[in-house]
Amino acid sequence: MKLSGTDPMDAATPTVLPDPAALRLTGALPEWNPEGDDTLVVLAIREETADVKTFVLAQKDPCVFRYQPGQFLTLDLDIGGESVNRCYTIASAPTRPHTLAITVKRVPGGPVSNHLHDHVTVGSTLRAIGPMGEFSCFTQGTPTPASKYLFLSGGSGITPLMSMARTFHDLGALRDTVFVHAARSPADIIFREELELMARNQPGTFRFAPICEADNPRAPWHGLRGRISLGVLEHVAPDYREREIFVCGPAPFMKAVREMLKGAGFDMARHHEESFDFAELARAEPELAAEVVSAELLQAIPEALEVPVTTYTIEFAKLKRSIECRSDMFVLDAARRAGVRLPSSCSKGLCGTCKSKLVSGTVDMKHGGGIRQREIDAGMALLCCSKPTSDLIVDR
Known part of the structure; x- marks a missing residue:
């Protein structure tokens, strides 16, 4: 006899919910728009080495x-009640467009890397903007006019070059590529097994050549030893002068490679580098500018062009400091000259590290994508690319 109410067979049938992973593979999906929703969910965390983790991200x-x-x-990121911005290269490949991955090395005393390693778990959410940057073997979707590449990376500077290598591998693009990676020990070689697999999958066109400074306590190293040198390059890529060279790593690493290549007479127009340490790049730029243009010449330029220049007062509320800034100077540059230390990275309006709230006043800002329109509407500005058009009070 059938009882009134819900059919027992219906009650026994479980509700099947769609698999979020499967949903990503069905139908035409919209492109990520961080202006509309900048929140990414951590789908997976992978231990690459003892102090390096990969965070796989996707939108909800x-x-x-x-x-x-x-x-x-x-x-x-919100760390200890403070908003902190940090740049991380995308380690994944655009050929796998449903997720993004960043690979982060724990830095002793580093507030952001330690926060990510210690507090971010699967299911955590992170706010992000991008992608940005011009360091790529592709330009507007077109490969650079090169048939041969040499990738040189140190430490976690491997990430942008890994994205390039993964892309070529996925596309079946048989580019003659030599990938040299410098690590402290065999245990510190990031993505080692995947790169070795790529080499097996692309015999004759892809070679992975790690170089280590020391043995692993439990596994002696029988490969290249020491640091990247001209002798190493001549051994692994004797035709390196014919290759397009991409370099990424700590600032001393990149400086050593740059000087080595210049000394060898390499055509530096074919040398491309990415700053592993954005802060180091930012500190260097004012010094480079001072070497090229004197302060007297900078002051004379507006007069020669008959451009009126006004000096404004910039007050940093939290620091309790006030400085003067000319209308033809970026606020961040004026702060540096006055000895005011502010967070900054790329100094090109790209990364968003110097983003600050304007309590009052207006600026002329020409940014490169490091700030959202809704943030601009809320009174935020990037100090590295903002020139004052009035007196300012900055919430810093």
Whole structure:
């Protein structure tokens, strides 16, 4: 006898919910728009080495990510009640557009890397903008006019070059590529097994040549030893002068490679580098500018062009400091000259690290994508690319 109410057979049938992973593969998906929703969910965390983790990210609502291999994201993190922005290169490949991955090395005393390693778990959410950056073997979707590449990376500077290598591998693009990676020990070689697999999958066109400074305590190293040198390059890529060279790593590493290549007479127009340490790049830029243009010449330029120049007062509320800034100077540059230390990275309006709230006043800002329109509407500005058009009070 059938009882009134719900059919027992219906009650026994479980409700099947759609698999979020499967949803990402069905139908045409929209592109990620951080202006509309900048929140990414951590789908997976992978232990690469003892102090390096990869965080796989996706939007809650399925979407696809479009970017060039080698570009970066800027994370907007809340750490201890303070908003902190940091840039991380995308390590994944755009050929797998349903997720993004960043690979982060724990830095002793580093507030952001330690926060990510210690507090971010699967299911955590991160705010991000991007992708941004011009360091890529692709330009506007077109490969550079090169048939041979040499990738040189040190430490976690491997990430943009890994994105490029993964892209070529996925596309079946048989580019003659030599990938040299410098690590402290065999245990510190990031992505080692995957790169070795790529080499097996692309015999004759892809060679992986790691170089280690020391043995692993439990596994002696029988490969290249020491640091990247001209002798190493002549051994692994004797035709390196014919190759397009991409370099990424700590600032001393990149400086050593740059000087080595210059000394060998390499055509530096074919040398491309990415700053592993954005802060180091930012500190260097004012010094380079001072070497090229004197302060007297900078003051004379507006007069020669008959451009009126006004000096404004910039007050940093939290620091309790006030400085003067000319209308033809970026606020960040004026702060540096006055000895005011502010967070900054790329100094090109890209990364968002110097983003600050304007309590009052107006600026002329020409940014490169490191700030959202809704943030501009809320009174935020990037100090590295903002010139004052009035007196300012900055919430810093």
